[in-house]
Amino acid sequence: MQANSASGMAVHDDCKLKFLELKAKRNFRFIVFKIDEKIQQVAIEKLGDPNETYDDFTASLPADECRYAVYDFDFTTEENCQKSKIFFVAWSPDTARVRSKMLYASSKDRFKRELDGIQIELQATDPSEMSMDIIKARAI
Template identity: 80%
Template sequence: MANAASGMAVHDDCKLKFLELKAKRTYRFIVFKIEEKQKQVIVEKLGEPTDSYEDFSASLPANECRYAVYDFDYVTDENCQKSRIVFIAWSPDTSRVRSKMIYASSKDRFKRELDGIQIELQATDPTEMGLDVIRSRSN
């Protein structure tokens, strides 16, 4: 199951929780972490449907890489309620080089496991994944 290039397996729980977010909107966001010793991506945190974007961004560690998925609700100029699933590759400048390399090399394979991502962002600091950035990419 693991990709030879990255060696990271994706825990089944990651796919299950993502499907719940996508189909049932059980969660507002999911934060994923690479467990280096187990060589797999696991679910680190699940956001309640009532959680805000601030709760989401606060759940990303300041100096460690993570993958995250955020269910972004917005209203179009035509006053239509819409939703986009945003994948964020969080790689702060202060994280370890090895960690950045592992996350970067595993990202595409991990993303393929999550069917239904509509927007992808690469962020090294919170301003690169702000609501205004997501909103501009949603239209």
């Protein structure tokens, strides 16, 4: 576990290990990460089974609290190729506490660097900003 001198944020080793499993073994459809503000550490809040849907993913993000998440999106190209892209979602709803939004914003780049293999980043303040249409458009 390493602390970041800039934001003082630590990243639990599990975050990287489970992300590598998602990327290499496809053990998970998504991972939701939460900052524990008391100990200034990012940890895993929820692991989504491979058979869970995008709706399951969006439902696991709290309506009024910030989170980081990764989602493994499978799709078929126009040439009929099966592909997958790993999305990093910075979820920061308008109703979240200002301090929490600032903490997530200031720690995001550092945390994202720990997860090697993210292809697309999405920032969302409400569910419409991360609809399946947007995900599909960004993936292609």
